[in-house]
Every structure is written in structure tokens, then in C-alpha cells.
Amino acid sequence: xxxxxxxxxxxxxxxxxxxxxxxxxxxxxxxxxxxxxxxxxxxxxxxxxxxxxxxxxxxxxxxxxxxxxxxxxxxxxxxxxxxxxxxxxxxxxxxxxxxxxxxxxxxxxxxxxxxxxxxxxxxxxxxxxxxxxxxxxxxxxxxxxxxxxxxxxxxxxxxxxxxxxxxxxxxxxxxxxxxxxxxxxxxxxxxxxxxxxxxxxxxxxxxxxxxxxxxxxxxxxxxxxxxxxxxxxxxxxxxxxxxxxxxxxxxxxxxxxxxxxxxxxxxxxxxxxxxxxxxxxxxxxxxxxxxxxxxxxxxxxx
Amino acid sequence: xxxxxxxxxxxxxxxxxxxxxxxxxxxxxxxxxxxxxxxxxxxxxxxxxxxxxxxxxxxxxxxxxxxxxxxxxxxxxxxxxxxxxxxxxxxxxxxxxxxxxxxxxxxxxxxxxxxxxxxxxxxxxxxxxxxxxxxxxxxxxxxxxxxxxxxxxxxxxxxxxxxxxxxxxxxxxxxxxxxxxxxxxxxxxxxxxxxxxxxxxxxxxxxxxxxxxxxxxxxxxxxxxxxxxx
Numbered sequence: 160x161x162x163x164x165x166x167x168x169x170x171x172x173x174x175x176x177x178x179x180x181x182x183x184x185x186x187x188x189x190x191x192x193x194x195x196x197x198x199x200x201x202x203x204x205x206x207x208x209x210x211x212x213x214x215x216x217x218x219x220x221x222x223x224x225x226x227x228x229x230x231x232x233x234x235x236x237x238x239x240x241x242x243x244x245x246x247x248x249x250x251x252x253x254x255x256x257x258x259x260x261x262x263x264x265x266x267x268x269x270x271x272x273x274x275x276x277x278x279x280x281x282x283x284x285x286x287x288x289x290x291x292x293x294x295x296x297x298x299x300x301x302x303x304x305x306x307x308x309x310x311x312x313x314x315x316x317x318x319x320x321x322x323x324x325x326x327x328x329x330x331x332x333x334x335x336x337x338x339x340x341x342x343x344x345x346x347x348x349x350x351x352x353x354x355x356x357x358x359x360x361x362x363x364x365x366x367x368x369x370x371x372x373x374x375x376x377x378x379x380x381x382x383x384x385x386x387x388x389x390x391x392x393x394x395x396x397x398x399x400x401x402x403x404x405x406x407x408x409x410x411x412x413x414x415x416x417x418x419x420x421x422x423x424x425x426x427x428x429x430x431x432x433x434x435x436x437x438x439x440x441x442x443x444x445x446x447x448x449x450x451x452x453x454x455x456x457x458x459x460x461x
Numbered sequence: 462x463x464x465x466x467x468x469x470x471x472x473x474x475x476x477x478x479x480x481x482x483x484x485x486x487x488x489x490x491x492x493x494x495x496x497x498x499x500x501x502x503x504x505x506x507x508x509x510x511x512x513x514x515x516x517x518x519x520x521x522x523x524x525x526x527x528x529x530x531x532x533x534x535x536x537x538x539x540x541x542x543x544x545x546x547x548x549x550x551x552x553x554x555x556x557x558x559x560x561x562x563x564x565x566x567x568x569x570x571x572x573x574x575x576x577x578x579x580x581x582x583x584x585x586x587x588x589x590x591x592x593x594x595x596x597x598x599x600x601x602x603x604x605x606x607x608x609x610x611x612x613x614x615x616x617x618x619x620x621x622x623x624x625x626x627x628x629x630x631x632x633x634x635x636x637x638x639x640x641x642x643x644x645x646x647x648x649x650x651x652x653x654x655x656x657x658x659x660x661x662x663x664x665x666x667x668x669x670x671x672x673x674x675x676x677x678x679x680x681x682x683x684x685x686x687x688x689x690x691x
Binding site for chain 1: 538539540542547549553554
């Protein structure tokens with residue numbers, strides 16, 4: 160058993176070395192396929208980070224009537240914090256709201272003058288609500304509309320932000336849909352390309368495989384070296400792809416950071432190195448192995 | 462050892478049926494040296510291909526050591542073929558392996574140890590005069606050298622039967638005699654040899670059993686035959 164395995168591995172390695180042209184072609188194609196898989200992984204990571212970033216920026220303010228005391232408001236805050244859709248809820252008092260307003264519009268002299276002329280704080284106390292997902296704001300708004308304290312609410316800014324939230328929601332939906340469709344198309348192309356490359360490689364060995372059968376080699380002994388070659392091609396392709404992506408992302412990451420709203424692609428790549436290399440190995444070795452298995456079967460009928 | 466019983470092989474080509482063998486019956490005993498003669502296309506190679514279960518029969522039965530060859534399950538065919546040392550007309554050497562590796566391959570398949578392989582392969586290579594060509598690939602060998610490599614591969618694992626299909630077709634008279642002597646020596650050591658050829662001199666010099674095929678049928682089977690074609 161051990162001696163047979165050793166012979167199969169030795170023969171596979173010799174085949175890989177001697178058919179250097181074919182091996183190089185197989186590595187080239189496999190690198191492309193693995194690159195697609197790696198790209199999909201990175202695309203998923205980047206799009207999730209961008210979506211999360213955008214979602215972080217979306218919030219909703221619930222303004223309450225002037226006569227409501229801060230204790231009443233804290234009670235309402237307590238009640239709202241029990242809603243599962245709400246990730247975070249923060250009480251903003253009238254004074255705080257004024258302070259923030261002044262800070263934000265300090266440079267606008269006309270606005271500051273009109274505020275002074277008013278002589279009192281025109282801003283209302285509010286609760287700042289952040290949901291887990293953009294799509295949940297509609298549900299929260301509905302809940303508030305039907306709640307017992309609806310008559311205490313002066314205004315919810317959901318209606319003003321509704322179109323932005325809606326757009327964000329559709330972007331998120333489309334991005335994940337694009338990811339899935341792109342993934343399916345690329346995987347189909349990758350499988351077809353790899354399968355045909357391996358089939359062409361093995362077609363070259365058609366007569367050799369038949370001869371092996373005729374001199375009494377078992378199917379396992381014939382198939383083994385081709386499978387070993389597939390594994391070697393997959394392994395080298397994974398290493399090459401890892402290197403290409405590592406170097407490219409190291410140099411491209413600063414430019415991509417601007418485009419991806421601060422998402423550091425190189426950092427993401429390094430922190431997921433083990434997962435990425437596993438995906439690369441699995442897709443490279445797996446495809447080579449499977450295609451080889453199917454392609455050889457055709458010539459083992461003698 | 463070998464028994465052909467009313468064997469017929471018909472090839473279907475387009476709308477035409479070509480009869481390669483028709484109603485062929487004969488027996489070969491262990492340790493015999495039998496020559497199959499006939500013109501090109503007489504059915505010699507088909508006979509060998511059927512015996513190795515490389516192709517399916519149209520009719521009849523072929524037995525090897527009491528076993529119906531065409532009833533052997535697909536997975537067991539390698540074990541059966543290991544009992545035969547085949548010298549193919551077109552050599553069938555493995556192009557990506559060196560001469561040494563081609564000959565060692567069958568021993569590796571059987572599971573013979575590395576030491577045994579390292580001992581036997583050079584001996585067989587010397588025997589067929591290819592000692593100097595051990596590390597050359599088939600494409601680097603001449604026609605005659607390839608033929609000798611194919612012969613070495615058929616002998617190296619000491620099979621029960623040697624099927625030699627035109628083994629001297631590409632050899633000069635000097636090497637032809639050498640190979641014949643080798644086959645005779647192997648036969649004397651107890652291996653059954655079946656030789657297919659259309660070389661008159663070889664048959665006449667052998668003075669062994671000759672089966673003559675013509676258009677797929679046996680027209681003569683003589684214990685000490687000569688090369689006679691009508």
C-alpha cells in the first residue's frame with residue numbers, strides 16, 4: 160500500500176516536471192480560477208464593510224413635545240430599548256440639542272443671530288434611534304405610530320430620511336444579488352475552463368492510459384499520478400495567486416481605501432489569510448482533482 | 462492453456478460489416494511455441510486483441526487457464542493481463558517515461574520491491590541490447606530500439622504467456638535472430654510463446670507449430686509447420 164502510494168506520488172511529480180509546458184498552462188488557468196474565487200471573497204468582505212459603514216451613518220430622531228419631562232423621556236427610552244430591531248437608543252436633551260446645533264452651525268452668523276433674537280431654546284428633546292439594519296426603520300416608525308405615547312411625539316424624521324434609507328436598502332439588496340449572480344457565473348466559467356484544460360491535458364495521454372490498462376495496471380494506479388499532478392498544480396497555483404493578491408493589495412490598498420470608505424483591503428486580506436488560502440487550495444486542488452477524475456474515466460474502458 | 466472456441470469477430474464500419482475472424486477454434490498447451498501466420502489483415506492482431514479482452518467478441522468463447530476471458534469482471538482484468546507479456550506491433554511504450562521506467566512500470570504495477578526492480582531491469586535491458594539507452598525516452602530511440610524495449614517490457618515480469626505481434630518487424634537480420642533466440646530460450650524455460658508474423662524466414666527456421674490464417678479463418682494448423690500461403 161505504502162510502496163504503491165510512493166510510486167504514484169513519484170510518478171505524478173515526474174509527470175508534472177516532464178510535461179512542463181502543459182503544467183505551466185494548467186497552472187495559468189488554475190491561477191485565473193483561484194483568482195476569481197479570491198476576488199469573490201474580497202468583494203464580499205468589501206461590500207459588507209461598505210454596507211455596514213453606510214448603515215452606521217443612518218439614524219432616526221424622535222422629537223417629543225416641549226412639556227415632557229426628562230424622566231418621562233427616559234421611561235419611553237427604556238420601553239423602546241426593549242424592541243429587538245433597535246440596536247442603540249440615546250436621549251438628547253434640549254440643552255444638548257442646542258449645544259450640538261451651535262457647534263455645528265457656529266460659522267453661520269445669520270443663523271446664530273436669529274437664534275439670539277429668539278431669546279429661548281427652540282429645539283426639542285429627542286431620542287436618537289439606530290436600528291440593526293436600514294430596512295428596520297420602517298417597522299420602528301410603524302411601532303411608534305401605534306404606541307401609547309404617540310400623542311407625546313412631536314415629530315419623527317423618518318419621513319425625511321425615508322427615501323435615503325430606501326435607496327440604501329435597495330443598494331444593499333442589489334449588491335448581495337450581484338454578488339450571488341457574479342459568483343454563480345464565475346464558478347460556472349471556472350469549472351468549465353478547468354475541466355476543459357484538464358480534459359485536453361489528459362487527451363494527450365489517452366494512448367498512454369490505454370497502454371497502462373493493457374499491461375495490467377489497475378485504475379487506481381493509472382489515475383493516481385494524474386490526481387497527484389492535479390494536486391501539485393492546485394498547490395502551486397494557490398501559492399502564486401496568494402503572492403499576486405498579497406503584493407497587488409499591498410500597493411493598491413491606499414487607493415482602494417478612499418473608494419471603499421476607509422475599508423483596508425490589505426488588512427482584511429492579511430487577517431483572513433488562512434481562510435483565503437484554504438479557499439484557494441480547496442478550489443484549485445478540488446477542481447483539478449474532480450476534472451481529472453472525470454476526464455480519465457473516459458479512457459479507462461479498455 | 463489457451464482455447465479459442467468458434468470465435469467470430471465482426472467490425473461494423475458505416476453500413477458495412479467486416480469479418481476479421483470467422484469460426485476460429487484452436488487450443489494451445491502450456492510451454493508450447495506457436496506461430497500465427499498470415500497476410501496483413503488476415504486477423505492475427507485481432508486474435509491477440511480478443512485474447513487480451515481488449516475488444517469484445519461477436520461470437521464464441523476464449524479460455525485462458527480454464528477461465529472464460531470475456532467473462533472476467535472489468536475490475537479484475539488488470540490481474541489477468543499481468544499473466545501475459547504482450548509485445549505490440551506499434552510498441553505501445555509510454556512516451557513520458559524513460560526506457561528504464563517503461564520496463565520497470567509493469568513491475569511497479571505488480572508491487573515488486575525497488576531492490577528487485579533495480580536488479581532485474583538492467584539485466585533485461587542488457588539482454589535486449591539497450592543497456593546504454595536506459596535513460597532515453599522512446600522518442601529518442603530508433604524503431605528497432607523501441608521494438609527491443611517493448612520486448613524487454615513483455616519479458617521482465619516473467620509472465621505465463623508471451624504474445625508477440627510482429628516482434629521483429631523493425632529489426633535488422635542480426636537483431637531478428639537475437640530476439641528469436643531469446644523467445645526460444647524463454648520458451649525452453651517454460652513460458653508459452655505465441656508469435657504472430659508474416660516473416661517467412663523466421664517461421665521456416667523455427668520448425669515449430671504454425672497456425673495459418675487467411676481472411677479470418679484457420680486454413681492450416683501443423684505441428685511442425687512452414688510458411689505456406691495460397
